Amino acid sequence: MAENRIIHDEELREQEEAIAKIRSMNDKYTAETGRKRKYFILTTGCQMNSHDSEKLSSMLTDMGYEHTDVESEADFILYNTCCVRENAEEKIYGRLGYLKYYKEKNRDIKIALCGCMMQQETVLDKIKKTFKNVDIVFGTFNIYKLPTLMLTNMETGETVFDIWQEHGEIMEDFRSIRKIPFKASVNIMYGCNNFCSYCIVPYVRGRERSRQPEDIIKEIKELAAEGVKEVMLLGQNVNSYGKTLEKPVTFAELLRQINEIEGIERIRFMTSHPKDLSDELIAAMRDCDKVCNYLHLPVQSGSSAVLERMNRRYTKEKYLDLVAKIKKEIPDILISTDIIVGFPGETEEDFQETLDVVDKVGYSTAFTFLYSKRTGTPAAVMEDQIDEKTAKERFNRLLEHVNAGVERISETMVGTVENVLVEEINRQDKNMLTGRTERNSLVHFEGGEELIGQVVPVKITQNKIFYLIGERM
Numbered sequence: 001m002a003e004n005r006i007i008h009d010e011e012l013r014e015q016e017e018a019i020a021k022i023r024s025m026n027d028k029y030t031a032e033t034g035r036k037r038k039y040f041i042l043t044t045g046c047q048m049n050s051h052d053s054e055k056l057s058s059m060l061t062d063m064g065y066e067h068t069d070v071e072s073e074a075d076f077i078l079y080n081t082c083c084v085r086e087n088a089e090e091k092i093y094g095r096l097g098y099l100k101y102y103k104e105k106n107r108d109i110k111i112a113l114c115g116c117m118m119q120q121e122t123v124l125d126k127i128k129k130t131f132k133n134v135d136i137v138f139g140t141f142n143i144y145k146l147p148t149l150m151l152t153n154m155e156t157g158e159t160v161f162d163i164w165q166e167h168g169e170i171m172e173d174f175r176s177i178r179k180i181p182f183k184a185s186v187n188i189m190y191g192c193n194n195f196c197s198y199c200i201v202p203y204v205r206g207r208e209r210s211r212q213p214e215d216i217i218k219e220i221k222e223l224a225a226e227g228v229k230e231v232m233l234l235g236q237n238v239n240s241y242g243k244t245l246e247k248p249v250t251f252a253e254l255l256r257q258i259n260e261i262e263g264i265e266r267i268r269f270m271t272s273h274p275k276d277l278s279d280e281l282i283a284a285m286r287d288c289d290k291v292c293n294y295l296h297l298p299v300q301s302g303s304s305a306v307l308e309r310m311n312r313r314y315t316k317e318k319y320l321d322l323v324a325k326i327k328k329e330i331p332d333i334l335i336s337t338d339i340i341v342g343f344p345g346e347t348e349e350d351f352q353e354t355l356d357v358v359d360k361v362g363y364s365t366a367f368t369f370l371y372s373k374r375t376g377t378p379a380a381v382m383e384d385q386i387d388e389k390t391a392k393e394r395f396n397r398l399l400e401h402v403n404a405g406v407e408r409i410s411e412t413m414v415g416t417v418e419n420v421l422v423e424e425i426n427r428q429d430k431n432m433l434t435g436r437t438e439r440n441s442l443v444h445f446e447g448g449e450e451l452i453g454q455v456v457p458v459k460i461t462q463n464k465i466f467y468l469i470g471e472r473m
C-alpha cells in the first residue's frame with residue numbers, strides 16, 4: 001500500500017449502515033434476554049490512545065453496547081495498545097493469555113485489538129500464531145472502521161485483520177465519550193516526523209499531519225456548548241503544528257484563536273518539543289489568560305552527547321536557556337518533563353548531567369523511564385547497551401532528585417490560594433473533593449458534590465509532596 005488511503009463518503013456511509021445493523025442485532029438480543037450487551041476497553045499508552053478509546057466508545061455506544069469496567073461481564077473486549085516500551089507490550093500478551101481460557105468458557109465474547117502495537121509485523125505474526133481466539137485486529141490509521149470490521153467478523157466467523165501502513169485523510173466529525181464531562185481532549189495533529197533514535201512512535205503513527213484550524217475551532221466551540229471548560233490539545237509535537245498546511249498557521253496563532261472561545265476556561269497542550277518552542281509561543285502563553293501556566297517539556301537527558309545520539313536536536317545549554325526564557329516571561333509557570341535513563345552509551349558523567357538539569361529546573365512532575373530497546377529504531381543497534389542493574393540504580397537516584405524538586409515546589413504553594421477545577425469526589429474520603437489547579441497540581445479539600453465541574457478558590461494548607469490539601473475560601 002504505497003499511496004495514501006482516502007476515506008470517501010461512501011466508506012463513512014458503510015460505517016453508519018454497519019452501526020445500524022449491529023444495533024438492531026443488539027436490540028433483538030436485549031428484547032430476548034432482558035440484558036444489554038456490554039463492552040470493555042483497556043487502554044495503555046498516551047493521551048492519543050486514550051482519546052482514540054473515547055472515539056471507539058462512542059461508536060460502540062451507537063451500536064447499542066453498554067460500557068462496563070468489569071472485563072468478565074463484557075461481551076466485547078477491546079485492547080487499545082501501546083508499544084513505546086517493552087513492558088507495555090508484555091502486559092498485553094499476559095492479558096491475552098488469560099483471555100484464551102476465559103473465551104473457551106464463554107464462546108460468545110468477542111476480542112478485538114488495536115493501537116500502536118498492531119502496526120508492527122512481529123506483533124501480528126505472534127498474534128496469528130499464539131492468540132488464535134482474537135476476532136478483530138486493526139491499527140492506528142483506521143479506527144473509524146470498527147463497525148464494518150465487527151460486522152465482517154460476525155458474518156464470516158473468521159478473524160479480521162485490517163492494518164494500514166499509510167494514513168488516509170484526517171477524519172472529522174468523530175464523536176467521543178468522555179469520562180469527565182467538562183474536560184476534553186482534542187487532536188490538533190497526528191503522527192511525528194522527529195525520529196528520536198529510541199522512539200517507535202513515528203513508525204506506528206505515521207508522518208506528521210495537522211488538522212485545519214477551522215475544524216479544531218469548530219470542535220472546541222461545540223465542546224464548549226456541551227459544557228466543556230478545559231481542553232487538552234494533543235499532538236506528539238504541538239510546536240510544529242500547522243507547518244504542513246496549505247495555508248500555514250503557527251501553534252501560537254491557534255492558541256490565540258482558541259483563547260477567544262466563550263465557555264472554555266482552561267487550555268492545556270502536550271507535547272512540546274524543546275527544539276521547536278518559539279518565542280512567539282512563549283508570548284502567546286503569557287498573553288492568553290486561558291492558557292494554563294504549565295508546560296510539559298520533555299528533556300529526555302541532560303547530557304548533550306546523549307541528546308545528540310537521541311537525535312533530539314538541542315543541547316543541555318539550549319534546553320536550560322529555553323527554560324530560563326520561559327520562566328522570565330511567565331514567572332509562576334510550572335514545568336514537567338520526561339526522562340529516559342540508561343540510553344545506550346550513557347556514562348555516569350552523562351547521568352550526572354541529567355541530575356544537574358533536574359536540580360536546576362525543578363520540575364513539578366517528571367515521568368521517568370528506563371530505556372527500552374525497540375526493534376527497528378536506530379538506538380536498538382547502538383553499541384554499549386546499558387546493563388539493567390546500572391540503569392535501575394541510576395533510575396533510583398534520579399527519583400530522589402526528582403522528588404526533592406517536587407517537594408520544594410509543592411512547599412511554595414502552602415499558604416497560597418489556587419483556583420481548583422473540581423473533578424470528582426475523593427475516592428478515599430467521601431467528604432473530600434479532588435481537583436486540579438491551573439498549574440496541574442492535585443488538590444484535595446472538603447466540599448460537596450455540587451462543586452464538581454466548577455472552578456473554586458482553595459487555600460492550600462498542607463504539602464503532601466505529590467498532592468496538596470486545602471480549604472475552600
Ligand code: SAH
Binds near residue numbers: 199271272298339371
Ligand atoms: N512526543 C513526545 C513523547 C511521546 S512518547 C515527546 O517527544 O516528548 C512519551 C515518552 O516515552 C517520551 O517522552 C520518552 O521519554 C518515553 N520513551 C519513548 N521511547 C522510549 C523508549 N524506547 N524507552 C524508554 N522510554 C521511551
Ligand code: SF4
Binds near residue numbers: 192194195196273
Ligand atoms: Fe517519539 Fe521523539 Fe516523536 Fe516524541 S518527538 S513521539 S519522542 S520521535
Ligand code: F3S
Binds near residue numbers: 049084
Ligand atoms: Fe504508546 Fe502509541 Fe502513544 S506507542 S505512547 S500509545 S502514540
